[in-house]
Amino acid sequence: MTTILPLQKTLVEAVNLALSHEMRRDESVVILGEDVGVNGGVFRATEGLREEFGVRRVFDTPLAEALIAGIAVGMSTQGLKPVAEIQFMGFIFATVEHIACHASRMRNRTRGRLHCPLVIRAPYGGGIHAPEHHSESTEAMFAHIPGLRVVIPSSPKRAYGLLLSAIRNPDPVLFLEPKRIYRASKQALIDDGESLPLDVCFTLREGSDITLVTWGAMVNDTLKAADQLQQNGIGAEVIDVATIKPLDIETILCSVEKTGRCVIIHEAARSFGVGAEISAQIAERGLFYLKAPIARVTGYDTPMPYYKNEDHYMPSVQDILDSAEQTFDFVRKAS
Amino acid sequence: MTTILPLQKTLVEAVNLALSHEMRRDESVVILGEDVGVNGGVFRATEGLREEFGVRRVFDTPLAEALIAGIAVGMSTQGLKPVAEIQFMGFIFATVEHIACHASRMRNRTRGRLHCPLVIRAPYGGGIHAPEHHSESTEAMFAHIPGLRVVIPSSPKRAYGLLLSAIRNPDPVLFLEPKRIYRASKQALIDDGESLPLDVCFTLREGSDITLVTWGAMVNDTLKAADQLQQNGIGAEVIDVATIKPLDIETILCSVEKTGRCVIIHEAARSFGVGAEISAQIAERGLFYLKAPIARVTGYDTPMPYYKNEDHYMPSVQDILDSAEQTFDFVRKAS
Amino acid sequence: MALPKQSSLPHSSALHTQQQGMHQHTAAEFSVSYTQYLDSQSRVKGQLPDWAQDLDVLEKFYRMMTLTRLFDKKAIALQRTGQMGTYPSCLGQEAIATGLGYAMQATDVLAPYYRDQATQLIRGVKMEEILLYWGGDERGSEYPSGPSQDLPICVPIATQITHAAGIATAMKIRHEKRVAVTTCGDGATSRGDFYEPLNLAGAWQLPMVILVNNNQWAISVPLEIQTASQTIAQKAIAAGIPGEQVDGNDIIAVYERCHQAIERARSGKGPTLIEAITYRLCDHTTADDATRYRPPEALNQAWKIEPIKRLQTYLHNEGYWNEAKEQALISDCEKKINQAVESYLSTPRQSEQDLFDFLFEETPHAMLEQRQHLLDKVAVQKTATQRPSK
Amino acid sequence: MALPKQSSLPHSSALHTQQQGMHQHTAAEFSVSYTQYLDSQSRVKGQLPDWAQDLDVLEKFYRMMTLTRLFDKKAIALQRTGQMGTYPSCLGQEAIATGLGYAMQATDVLAPYYRDQATQLIRGVKMEEILLYWGGDERGSEYPSGPSQDLPICVPIATQITHAAGIATAMKIRHEKRVAVTTCGDGATSRGDFYEPLNLAGAWQLPMVILVNNNQWAISVPLEIQTASQTIAQKAIAAGIPGEQVDGNDIIAVYERCHQAIERARSGKGPTLIEAITYRLCDHTTADDATRYRPPEALNQAWKIEPIKRLQTYLHNEGYWNEAKEQALISDCEKKINQAVESYLSTPRQSEQDLFDFLFEETPHAMLEQRQHLLDKVAVQKTATQRPSK
Ligand SMILES: Cc1ncc(C[n+]2csc(CCOP(=O)(O)OP(=O)(O)O)c2C)c(N)n1
């Protein structure tokens, strides 16, 4: 009963579409979290699912994030495929023990006897003038956990395709949704159940002068910066990392080999962020491609400020431009 | 009443000495955790403190790590200086919410009105053939948290001096103790209350051919590798990072400027580890010093295997040697 | 009040009865009390506590509840008109926060949740500070002339309870005659951060009071989904401490039981859990639309027993209150509120370096470059703005 | 049994009594029962359950407890002689794990803690697998011919309880007539991961049984530091579910109450918390030295009421057991144990790629380089070892 007409969908609607598609296709998919039932999620990502699939497959939990993650672990060992929502990434910390000690280790611990095909979804990132703790981007902390996949879509289509893959994946996946662009734009989407691979970066724009590597909501800003760079005569290649872990370094390296320059853009705090790993791998594997130092355009090493100062924290299109131009100019000076 | 005679102390004894020194000096220092009281801690780091300072300053908590971190937050806002022990770093995950949402933010959140002068101590790392979850090294996850300091001593003297600083520091510090070398060797120590700075790396050995950057228990292995490299005619500079955050990149950069080569060694899983940040900063600030790619010698991106396979996981002296020689040879080939 | 049924995962909270024979005996017994002085018709049940026979005191309570409600309304209006961010109303919960605020002493410490506007105001937090906080400005938690040791509003649900246990531990260690008071909602009682410190409070007999605002909802999730326990008060039994219910719409009961619990804690007799039963008359926050999930009948019922009207009727009945007094009070409140709003709206923006300068006592060397980056960036922006556009 | 006093932070678990007047009524009442069939002198209290009048059944229990104790002793010996890693003895807790194991059905699921040796053995885990696990080999949790859905031993305290709640949720969703059973220690009851799933079990009426091994200690921390609640059973009241105590040294009581609770859960009547009272007769683990903190008198007292002797005496008194049978049993057990030890010691080492090959269903491309690195490294090591030393 899946429709094959293309529909104009926002990112959050694409999430909803992927959830309902997969629930229809696979009986073992269940949805749990705070306010995911009647309320359809505070961002409406699960809207309509309770009505369609009933309370045994879409249920509100008590207010306890460790519990949500921990029961997802238990349920998944029984062959269910729980898709658990954490209401905001700022409230995900209580889940870390169950993710790091159990979800990501159960298969290894039992030499393959049990495994945890679960997805933890959470809206993440800032820029929507939300209250304290509603704007966090801590993907790096999770990317360091062995056995976990970390996936971040940046468009409705990729949200749809990657979430399908995440749910179908037999191992645990953290699926972070950039809430700043939940409704930023619509894309024509065919609800055909086609998934996207969980181990590749997406090259969104080709260019031969500089490689811009990013993910999540910063993808849009980076594309804007790339447009502007084009006007200044600089051809920027834009890569959406999409799957933070396992990291597809090949795509990034190929691009850097071509351009010789790389700027990594993320919203999370700079130090010990995901950008560091990408940079380190380039320094390991592609050092001599580089005509200029690798730059990072990131949030500061501070908490996300309350919203009146939020803009001071968020990396801007201008920041990306400045950094890209500086990187580009560096070469001109040096050569 | 502090003795000024030098005493031969192991690393764990140095921790004990620093704790007792500071408790004598500062009434507001209190110790809490699981089994820290009568039992003196499962590694005996708090041995004798209950007897000397009494139950109001050294107390066992119920078995709940979130609680331990959270009450430390509350106590510290009242001007106490709690030094909380988490029995093993593998059990630290439940503390993350209180550390990331509160301890590291309270001063910022209240514009300086309240602050959290607390220390969380935890033995960390593998290599002692311990059971599951007793060998974790997840310092990178904590280093990413804005507002938190992460400190790792690698000798009795540095344990003593850095722990004093950590306790005296008016902001939260995560203090990780490499349990593999808790009793590896003794050092003459004067209990004079002299602290060591929390914002510098320690250069343990000078050399002009290659920079080896490391911390924790790997420092000893790296020093061994450096000895061996010397015999092969390669002069290795060995830097103990000691304070992972804030990172003293200058010391590392100066060294890399001199040597042109860098190998980073850590026990934690490779990807998104602390090594990545160091590498990224070199790629940003010292790219053209480099005569060879920056190498990382690390644990694999797997959980620490159970102890029969532990050695397969742990980076060995040989691994460091191999990587250093390869890095050194890379230049010779290239030039 | 009837709660909507969500779940076809049914639940029953009855303990299963068992045949006791020689091989079985009762190991322990417990009970939970419920206190109400003014019933929903504002009739006095039994005898009022002495203090409550002083109508001036009740007037003070009434004035604060009224101020809170009008302030709350204004805050929502500010949000609706784009002058403030997301805001959690306390509509319907004014008696709980007011009763608690007056039952505390200044030297006690409050670890609040986000619907304690009245308690905070009583303790000296300014209305403009509350607005600043929800207006996205950290200075809203600075309280320069307010309760210097109180914790700021806590967003991660229930974590403030653990902090309060830590504060109470500090008080106990130092032999102080102070009490740590903390509040939370009914949803919060599902988290480890509710149970862990509750248990600790018992084990260490901490000078601590935990007041649960049971407003029947955690956003869209009704109480029956949170827990099968008939009362929230009985969760205290797990910790071996006293737990009790009060009618949270009866400020006399709230104040009396809070006062007793706080003074009990102060005198070294240990912690108490109080469940104050009320109903959330508002949306969860201004970002929420409760009509999606809350049955209108329940809301209508709840309006009939709300706390302000209840005390007003009582004061009326006692011949102590009239329309003129009410009007005077309202205009007095509005004047204060308008001043606060003005002060809020005219607060100059923080300077950009404040992003960095309060994170550590001394900003680490490693962060100075980032700090400078921001300063430079803002300087450029300012120049750009000041430059006349071509 | 007298517990040592640690703390000058005193505690009292008495609920404060309050004058009830018209303004107050009792909102809820609760009680906790205690069950014991064989007292510490092996005398029957009241009447035994029917099943327990069959001495063959009791013999089966006795045999398993004896096997467990002898196995446990051997495991400690293996550790002491460097043939195995740190090991947590179950000395003194054999009745709890044995009673539970026989009360479960094969299709139920166990989420164990680390002193459930007997339960695991009953469910088909092999002794050599338990040794492998503590010998540092993941294959100890593979159970190729054992309980394929049981969780492995869980080290992070109390987290298995949350998993069990998830397992029970899956059973409930699928309308299965199975039960999720989980165990933990007394110390575990202080963690959020105890309370959160307990509360959930009530809210969703999950088919779940939580069995607490109250052995009075969490490493060096005595129960009175963990909690002020007079019983651990009463913590169930917080979740609105039944909680009860049993004498954990009386296997008849343990089996009977576990059986009742499990069948109750199976029939859809919801979860039960059982507190089995016992005493840890051993060090916490082989890495611990309990003489540092445990008073010898308490230990001596506890030995007088330990579970195996208790059943043995009963069987003796019934004329059902004698020294010859005992000797035969012991030598039978030792034979089995020795076979298991041999099998453990002769298990070939895992191959190095096993570090990688069980982490994901399909090893991500990004990890293949690391995997190859390890294979190469080991190959070099092997060559080095095989090369005759010069
Ligand atoms: C740890 C955490 N999880 C989720 C949230 C999002 N959230 C904010 S308020 C709320 C409901 C709280 O309900 P309750 O405790 O009953 O308090 P009430 O809002 O009803 O006063 C939720 C889920 C949060 N702030 N913190």
Ligand SMILES: Cc1ncc(C[n+]2csc(CCOP(=O)(O)OP(=O)(O)O)c2C)c(N)n1
């Ligand atoms: C989360 C966590 N914290 C700490 C530990 C270390 N630890 C192992 S056993 C134990 C005590 C457990 O006591 P209890 O729950 O009473 O079980 P018992 O060992 O007495 O059977 C502790 C603190 C752990 N394994 N997990």
Ligand SMILES: [Mg+2]
């Ligand atoms: Mg509520």
Ligand SMILES: [Mg+2]
């Ligand atoms: Mg115990």
